[in-house]
Amino acid sequence: MNDEDKTRILLVDDHPMMRGGMRALLAMEDDLLPAAEAGTGAEALRLACELELDLILLDMNMPGMDGLETIRQLRAAGVEARIVIFSVSDDHANVLAALREGADGYLLKDMEPEELISQIRLAALGKLALSPELTRVLAEAIRERPKPGHGVPMASLTKRERDVLRLIAKGQTNKMIARKLDISEGTVKVHVKNLLHKLGLRSRVEAAVWVLEHERIRN
Structure with missing residues (x-):
């Protein structure tokens, strides 16, 4: 598969080792391309506005501009790439806040690699990507809405x-x-x-x- 036909992904995480691990994992897949990396929300915003991207895998807890503010800035700038939070936190408030700000999914960093890749592919296709244990959070929030x-x-x-x-x-x-x-x-x-x-x-x-x-x- 040519690079032009692959899902182009921006990795955003303030930990270089995490970015390196994700880059290696994505590079093993024929249809996924780790196109760029960013260590801060500000850098992610700049790259997202410069590059043609399909999906942004975004850490929630970063110094300076955190994941929520980065989502706001990306959407305000007109970035239409799919945005999926990739976090260690399963805090329900964070999950709901991210989705409300414009994220297209929320995945946890303790997921099995195969499930993570599967969810990334779902997000790239326009589906909601969500760690299985978080689906109840979203369902309950919708049921509780007036x-x-x-x-x-x-x-x-x-x-x-x-x-x-x-x-x-x-x-x-x-x-x-x-x-x-x-x-x-x-x-x-x-x-x-x-x-x-x-x-x-x-x-x-x-x-x-x-x-x-x-x-x-x-x-």
């Missing part, structure tokens, strides 16, 4: 918002949605903001899970 009035959420969405929501659930980025629906990326962002507000959701990940677990979106 539910809107019966019958109101879907009825309040326009057809275009439903189209966007279906594509979010398939893991499509704003750019991909814009191309699919033949509208501008700015218009997609407005639709996303509006539908999240109407459904009482806080992130694209929650929207995707909501579609998959609670509703069948119809035209």
Whole structure:
């Protein structure tokens, strides 16, 4: 497989040994490419804006700009690469905060290598990557969220918002949605903001899970 066809990954961790281990692990896979490394959130932001990346594997606890702030900065800068937190911490608040800020997954560093690679591939395909023991955290958070009035959420969405929501659930980025629906990326962002507000959701990940677990979106 040519490098152009591989999933290009940025490794972000303040520990050189961890980056080295992950680089070696990824390099063993035919379809994954450790394209660059960063030791700080600021360096990750610079590289993500300069390079064509598919996925960013990001440590949560780094000095200076931590994982949450790095996610905020990356999304604010328009970086659309998938972002997966890779952390030793299974703190529930951290997991939920990362997903709400725009992360596409949360994996723990004590995962078996085979499972880690499998989850990275899922993330690259637009799926939610989550360590098995953390799925309950997300499910409980969604169940505990105050539910809107019966019958109101879907009825309040326009057809275009439903189209966007279906594509979010398939893991499509704003750019991909814009191309699919033949509208501008700015218009997609407005639709996303509006539908999240109407459904009482806080992130694209929650929207995707909501579609998959609670509703069948119809035209």
